[in-house]
Amino acid sequence: MNMHPAELPTAPTATTCPYCGVGCGVLAQPDRLGGATIAGDPEHPSNFGRLCSKGSALGETLSLEDRLLHPEIDGARTTWEAALDQVADGFRRTLETHGPGAIAIYLSGQLLTEDYYAANKLFKGFLGSANVDTNSRLCMSSSVAGHKRAFGTDTVPGVYRDLETADLLVFVGSNAAWCHPVLYQRMLAARASRGAKLVVIDPRGTATAEEADLHLPIRGGTDSALFSGLLATLADNGHVDGGYVAAHTQGFDAAIAQARAIAPDIATTAEICGLDVADVDAFFDLFGRTKRVVTLYSQGVNQAAQGTDKVGAIINCHLATGRIGREGMGPFSLTGQPNAMGGREVGGLANQLAAHMDFDVESIEKVRRFWNAPRMARAPGLKAVEMFDAIGRGEIKALWVMGTNPAASLPRADAVREALRALDLFVVSENVASNDTLGAGARIRLPAAAWGEKDGTVTNSERRISRQRPFLAPPGQTRPDWWAIAQVAKRLGFGEAFDWRTPGEVFREHAALSAFENNGTRDFDIGALSELDTRDYDRMKPIQWPARQGSVRTETRFFAKGGYFTPNRRARFVAVAPLARPAREPAFPLSLNTGRIRDHWHTMTRTGKSQRLSSHIAEPFVEIHPDDAAKANVVDGAFARVTSAHGAAVLRVRVEPGQRRGALFAPIHWTAETSSNGRVGALVHSVTDPFSGQPDAKATPAAIAPVAFALQGFALARGRIGASSCAWWAKATVPGGAGLLFADDAPPDLAELLPDIAAGDEIVDYIDAGRGVLRIAAFRDGALEACLFVGPGRHESAWTFLRAKLGERLTDGQLRSLLLAGRATDGAASGPLVCACHGVPKGVIAGAIEGGACDAAAVGAATKAGTNCGSCLPEIRRMIASARALAPA
Template sequence: MNAPLASPPSVKTTCPYCGVGCGVKATPDGLGGALVEGDRDHPASQGRLCSKGAALGETIGLSTRLLHPLVRGADGALARAPWDQALDRIAAGLRQVIDAHGPGAVAFYLSGQLLTEDYYAANKLAKGFIGTSHVDTNSRLCMSSSVAGHKRGFGSDTVPGSYEDLDAADLIVLVGSNAAWCHPVLFRRMEAARKARGTRFVVIDPRGTETAAEADLHLPLAHGTDALLFSGLLAHLAESSAFDAAYVRDHTTGFEAALASARAATPDAAATARACGLDEADVARFFALFADTARTVTCYSQGVNQSAVGTDKVNAILNCHFATGRMGREGMGPFSLTGQPNAMGGREVGGLANQLAAHMGFSPEEVDRVRRFWGAPHMATHEGLKAVDMFAAIGRGEIKALWVMGTNPAVSLPEADTVRTALAGLDLFVLSENVLDNDTAACSPHVMLPAAAWGEKDGTVTNSERRISRQRPFLALPGEVKPNWWALAQVAARLGHADAFRWRGPADIFREHAALSGFENAGTRDFDISAYAEIADAAFQDFAPVQWPAPRGRAQGTARLFAEGGYFTPDRRARFVAPRPVAAVRAEPPFPFILNTGRIRDQWHTMTRTGLSPRLGSHIPAPFVAIHPEDAAPLGLREGALARISSAHGAAVLEVKTDAGQKRGTLFAPIHWSEATSSHGRVGPLVHAVTDPVSGQPDSKATPAAIAPYEARFEGFILARRRIKPPPGLWWARAALEGGFGWRLAGDLGPEDWAGWVKAAAPADVAELVDAPSGLYRAAAFDQEGRLDFAVFIGPAGQRVAWDALKGLLAEETVSAADRRRVLSGRRAGAAVGGPLVCACFGVPKDSIIAAIRGGACDTSAVGETLKAGTNCGSCLPEIRRLLAETMVPV
């Protein structure tokens, strides 16, 4: 009798999405996929995953992957090429640009999706061996104001606390953070603290978000006034018993000037309320809560960072923690919630244009130190151009060569259409990607290199609490895919620098990175992981998560900093910083609204990964704009209709969502849709390229904009088992569905137009329903095996039919005779319409939750017991609570 086949071993790795850094346990299925679950041993997440992390197994196929190098030929087309040809082309192109224009004509644009080892290799090649400091990252778009604020206040880019402080806090202040959707695993920890110890939440956000719905106090302040609110708080704290005079005296400088500035701008709660557009009683309550609660953590994220005054906002928050001595102690401190899985790791190795590796800057001493450690022949000596300025320089022709890795700037940067134009003018454009088709890949790169994806990557990442974790591979590298660090080392060798890049694997790079962090340090720099400078290969494979600093002799790391001072300024004292005077952001005709952009629960960045998951695509399947009902009504905008949003820089067409939590005069639109997933859903082209003067971070929260109805005679949908191209001239948005795809449609094509398109696109077996006078057209096409190939439903605008009942047919191997008869009615045998998805983790739709509530599930726990909805990451709990409030009949 044959012995049973052994199950593939599980591999512990780290989630590739937000900065929480959740531990993942992946078990390969032997077919190129894997079972994904939370790692209960990982201290950051303790076994939990959010909806995106739980769906990782649905995103690791090869259908969209770039598997071989591509090189642009003389005819302008990309064609498959051997690695040697692609690498030779890059090296020759770089050498030509450097010889003709100098190293300053070369730039690298990196990503918080890269592993630290990839980041390190790119920065070493660029700043030490090519001699360009024009190396920046998409982390500039989400994190750099926090970095700048920390460096002004702490003297270093340090997050003082740990996630454990969220467990121990009695008050958590969330500023510009929709953590319930964007950091749901952390938000579950906060909710657990509320249940265990009565922790209270204050949410400071112009929007009535899902996080605000959970708050004890929500302060919907006017856009851009966060620093005024915290300046008012500082003035209040200085007169309260919470003021820690000893800490201010012994460990800080600049208090008197910061206090004088705060008193001049916002001397009391009444003045603060007026400046911020808030109710005076609410401001006074916030001030009292903060003053009276010693264990206070202030968490801040994109609403703070993505602002023209983002750095000042950060420093205004830090000032209040300095004044109370609530720094680096259990349950208290400021806490920057990072947007990407390795934004912090990138900063550790110099991934920003104003940094060198190991948290060093461009002072002559630091430049010389890194030069000597690397043996660098062409060391960059001054700061480079930050992201927005970098692409502006590309547009002006000053930068001639660009290497982009793991990011999609043609979608994500502000004024994104200008970025596309700039990319087209490069002498050398290299794109390292793991997908074949995205908006940046459509901008005619000269070389595309196939990079390793999550599940194949091998190296480290650092999360928001300074915790370094391993990303381990559990899938083999497919096709001719290679790690980014390897490609960089190969180009370095072709440029004559082989000895400095002779790494055998990521452990070699990590050791070098760790050694540099401790080189001539002696406690003068915050980032030090020199305890791992000689880590053995086997120990690197088994590396357990650790928080830096971990200097020699302290391999266990450090949980908290600054409780006893010891800042990384020259005099070791923290700096109070007075924010610049600022007024609330206002919009005027012809752009009378303020456009705020951001993330939604179940999608990530530009959807190249999450867009592959049917359950993630089912929650919000189309790009939208949120507007207050009282703003929508006089403009003729109705729920579910289309609207054209425009700014001075571009336009988009989005579905309307009326939202009473939206501040009057403001709009909100998500950032995730691209030309690959929507015809008119990109919002990057609208966003102005205004940046914070200190951090260089773009202001993505306050672009002046206009909104008007988008007129379309017809609307409907396509369901298809395969990717098909809708007719030209339509508005469309595509979502992944189980067994295929769904397209929302709108436009002026009537029944006759659609009949012609179906005839050209369909196999022979087509059922049609045509009612030309009423504008109705429906068709269902079946393949030779009797499966539904695609279905088209079109009708007059405003009479949309939901695809919920029919979409299940895409996953069926055959369509029954009963379903064939019903399909054109929008129904199928025995199927109940489920409505939009609410719980992505367990695939629970709205109608099932309403049915459970009507059946006696009277709270979220009961709904969870009945359907499991809300029992994993909890990001759907605000929506479940809303359904409970709407559905339950008062007794």
């Protein structure tokens, strides 16, 4: 629906968070000024009113700054009609000249199901191209492949409630405390009330690992060996459910033989995985004797060269013990994106058709008849990495990118950026005016609706479909993505098949296809929802699939009594491949692992707008173990250049004892828009899993070396900060303005960095040319307007204090200490934010601890820190432990 401001809802709108796959319900109350007040929806079964730091800060991300509001061709504003005509003409010419293999569309887990369905239908059914893939390929396709190999279809067996009723929760490659915090807090609450045990299998000492009863800091890439050893030990100790295996599975003998060949005993398993024998023994014993076990896995499993085998090795252990599809039991994939599941349901992956159907003859014909498709794709298309390689070779000549930033996020991102520049037709549907992909030569730019304006559905990690409803009027000429697809389809002569007027009509067609000639043979069936009228669709409550016509809609688990979707209805054990041991390149002796941080999402086009979310970690960094740091001569707080065979990045060093020796960790969020040298995607190799095509983002051969700058500093301004020519820089949003951290060998140009300082502003400065120190503060009407600090070292105290003081008046004492000493004497109450939900900085928490708060609950009572999503609780507990260690005996 398109709303005018006068039609904006007066009551809060129930919608769904646009971040991770937990699928939290949100209540959004428009403020009639273009923003909204955000709260958790207490009636939504995913979160029951709780939101994480990112969800809580959604109201800070709704501004129209940096939005793409009008169609553009070659950088010039144009009309929708002209832009759509060119899109249609470009794809038509490419098809006629080069055939369907020369066109592609690259989608996003940020899209709604209706957007995904429309794109998949047009390309696979009417243009004859299966080159339809998604950035979800980068995060969960190994889970899809693992499900299909074992179950016959991409079925998530369990539900969220299992995470609260399990007696053992095993996290594999998942930092859920940071990446899925709301769900994680549900698990911790159950642990507190029921005594469930937590085991974390992760090379890094993450926030989740800190909370664990047992942490296994596994050698990267050896997860399948660990679970092979577990399978062998389960069999040796009599923990196999022989009745379930005999009645509902196949391939057990081959799988157990392969498991014994890979990891025949606990000692060998520990040696392969780089773990203590006692820890492996404890984990195997706990898994074996605990009936209710859920194994949760995420990107540390999926983003690997043997990711599908890792998934298979985990599933094998649950099949062998019959711990699947029953309350508190099963393998559980923690999905990364808000609608990665919806994309899987409609065939948003190049190797799938819609409604969980594959490219077999029967399914192709079934979908063709339902769509009355004139040019049905007959074989899988190119997966993401293959697709962009084909673009680089000139084989794909026309590309449409929707809602994602492949020039920053794909492996070998520099090569991707260059490949995009060579396209004959390059179309991008986006809601931001500038990003790395748009800057790579996008000729046609289509303004897409953003969260708050979108209308449709998403599916979360437990198969629950929720409505994402609009509560803001679409700004400028922004339009839904499904609408843009339909308009192009009409121009190509397919108007009747794409004659949708509302997203509800798209959804009903999608639901009808799921039930078409199904008769229980496919897991995904939401036929009951195909009968929703417009009013019912608008009011639709969160519902879990399957929702078959005529069936009672209840919480559903799969496979407790078999019923798999293989030809003989039996699950398939997988004999996983032996571990691949790539040869270490002497020039790149370390292994680079990439991932997320607590308060940012993907490439920060949304979270980067929030000053709270930018306050916890403000600059790109690399974590390294102290032993590796000493060998490489890099020190904590300094800079280092991380290189691979594909690119380089200059990052701030964090020496972390919890980082595994021989490995580096760097976050994925910084791009060419937000940093000078922080594009970690440029380093990642393009090695992919042979089954899923998912790239390995966890083990790129890399090297690290120190980088020295004579000067470091920061600039803050209530207005603009200009483009920086400094050798190293990173942008950060701050309260009431903008911030820039930088480093160079020469002082920056004041006019360049702070172009809005006016002649009438009062300038107060401190200059020590001999030491290279420059500290300037500009005041307008007595309030801090801008400042610039430069010197030979870091300015952490001044940065953390002043970033919150723009627009305020400083006392003479504060100003004197800042300019003369370079630090804030009363800065203890500042520092980086620890609790982003409630805006509580480190200094306030430290003050509460000094005042007698002896545990996290007491800190929460005193400061509110840690009382919302809980993702800051590990850091709070670390601060408490540190204070105790320093306290006099």
